[in-house]
Structure formats: C-alpha cells, structure tokens
Amino acid sequence: MGEEDKKGNRTETDKEAEAGIRERLKEKKRIVVKIGSSSLHHLSTGELNLTKMERLVRELCELRNQGKDVILVSSGAIAVGKKTMNQKPTDDEIPLKQALAAIGQARLMMVYQKLFAEYNHVTAQILMTKHTIVDDVNRRNAHNTFTELLKLGVIPVVNENDTVAIHEVEDTIGDNDFLSAVVAYLVGADALILLSDIDGLYTDDPRANKNAKFIGVVENLKDVMAMGKESTGSSLGTGGMSAKLHAATVAVNAGCDMVIANGKDVSVIHKIMEGKRYGTLFVSEKNPEFSIAEYIDNM
Numbered sequence: 001m002g003e004e005d006k007k008g009n010r011t012e013t014d015k016e017a018e019a020g021i022r023e024r025l026k027e028k029k030r031i032v033v034k035i036g037s038s039s040l041h042h043l044s045t046g047e048l049n050l051t052k053m054e055r056l057v058r059e060l061c062e063l064r065n066q067g068k069d070v071i072l073v074s075s076g077a078i079a080v081g082k083k084t085m086n087q088k089p090t091d092d093e094i095p096l097k098q099a100l101a102a103i104g105q106a107r108l109m110m111v112y113q114k115l116f117a118e119y120n121h122v123t124a125q126i127l128m129t130k131h132t133i134v135d136d137v138n139r140r141n142a143h144n145t146f147t148e149l150l151k152l153g154v155i156p157v158v159n160e161n162d163t164v165a166i167h168e169v170e171d172t173i174g175d176n177d178f179l180s181a182v183v184a185y186l187v188g189a190d191a192l193i194l195l196s197d198i199d200g201l202y203t204d205d206p207r208a209n210k211n212a213k214f215i216g217v218v219e220n221l222k223d224v225m226a227m228g229k230e231s232t233g234s235s236l237g238t239g240g241m242s243a244k245l246h247a248a249t250v251a252v253n254a255g256c257d258m259v260i261a262n263g264k265d266v267s268v269i270h271k272i273m274e275g276k277r278y279g280t281l282f283v284s285e286k287n288p289e290f291s292i293a294e295y296i297d298n299m
C-alpha cells in the first residue's frame, strides 16, 4: 500500500483500500492454518498448552461449521516427544530427535483427535516430505488424498515426516511455514494463515528501529524482498522471516492470500477471516507458469 502522509502514517485512502482488500477474506473457502511448536507449549515447563490448543481447535471447527474446508499444519512432534521421554537431545543427535518426533507425533495427534471430536469433527494425519511435492507421482497421490479427505469433511492435520526427513538435515522441505504454503498450493487453498510469534511484517526491526512501520498489506512481493535486503535489523532479515517470504512466494503464485499474524491469541483466526486488520496480508496473484517442483529445486 503506497500512500503515506509526511509523517509516514497511512492516509484515509490507504486505509480504505486495505479494508477493501481484507473484505475479500470473508469469502475464502479453503483455509490452511499453521501453528508452531513454541505457540503450542508452555515455555516454562515444556508441557502442551491445552487451553490454547482447545481454543485453536474451536476456531478451526467454527470455520468448518461455516462450510469452509480447513487444514491444520502443526509442529510440536519433537517437543512433545522430548517431554514424554524426558530427553534433551543436542543439536547433532538427529536420530534421537527423529525417534522423539515419532513418539511425539502420535501423542500430539491423540490430543488433536480428542479435542476435534468434542466438536464432532474428524481429523486425519498427513506426514509429508520434500519428495511428496517434487515427485510428480507422489504429488498427485497426496493431492488425491487431501481432496478426498476434504470431500469427506475431515480436517487434515499435517506435519513433516521427521522419520525420513527432518529440518536439521538435507533433503527437508524446510520449516513448517514453508510446508504450509506447499500444502496450500497442493490443495488449491485460497487463504493461508501463519500463526507466528510476531505481529507481521515491519519496514525494519521494530526492536532496533523505533521508526519501523507495520505493513498491513503486501501487494507486490518484490517490494518486500528488496526491503528485506535493505533492512538494518532482523525483522525481515532473519531465517525465520526469510522462510516466511519463501512461503509467501509459493502462496501468492498459487493464488492463495497469506496472512502472517501473532498466534499469542488464536482468536486472531476468526478476526482475520472477518476482514479485520490483524497481521500482514500478502495479496495473491495466481501465476499459472509457477512450478512448485522447480521453485523447491532452486531454493
């Protein structure tokens, strides 16, 4: 959104234009929501934050009850496994992490299934790797499974298959921010919400630069990419944010609007879907030429 007054504040025209764009979110039919490990756990104890999970599930069931298709991408497998087995693997103990992910994923699903069942919804577990998406046959099979599940009214819960690929080693799809955009691409979603520990994008790191401005809407990804390089702080430049910008590239090209928002309070999900000004909205621009397999190969 361009116009700003002399102090860099948004003008009335700008606010109206953004409100118009956000209004479109009300009409979305197929929504992917991503939540990360740190948002699901009490950082002090490592235990699951059940109140938050319950609220998240309620938000998703409510979208489903409105007739929308819903997919959840959830991390947390390793964190739950660590707590269950009372293990603290070091960074290079990758097989141990994989074992903990296998333990934790099953427990995580058990909690999700219980919570979704309380609201009469069925979930399904989908574990993916990079090959699920770059291999044509695998991609088609995964697409068919998702399509059938959504037809059945089920809410798929997705994670990376840490047994065969894990974020810490090569051949991973990347982190779950990127995975959720890949899922959005695969299922033809029209909205993707990344619940994060930040409010969205700023022109610079707001902790380092008090003049940093919040960006409500990104209509052209190239502007943000350029700004990311110029930024003095970490808000746009860290690995975390660059993964989000990769996710945005996939979502935008797939014709899916993407919002990065703070997952501290998960009620932000319905507020976003009601067109309210929460998080940063990346406006989609479907590109029929875009090839996900090529994009991943070149990353």
Ligand code: GLU
Pocket (backbone or CB within 6 Å): 036, 037, 074, 075, 076, 077, 078, 079, 101, 159, 160, 162, 167, 174, 175, 176, 177
């Ligand atoms: N698959 C990992 C887990 O569930 C998380 C990966 C990520 O959050 O990027 O623990």
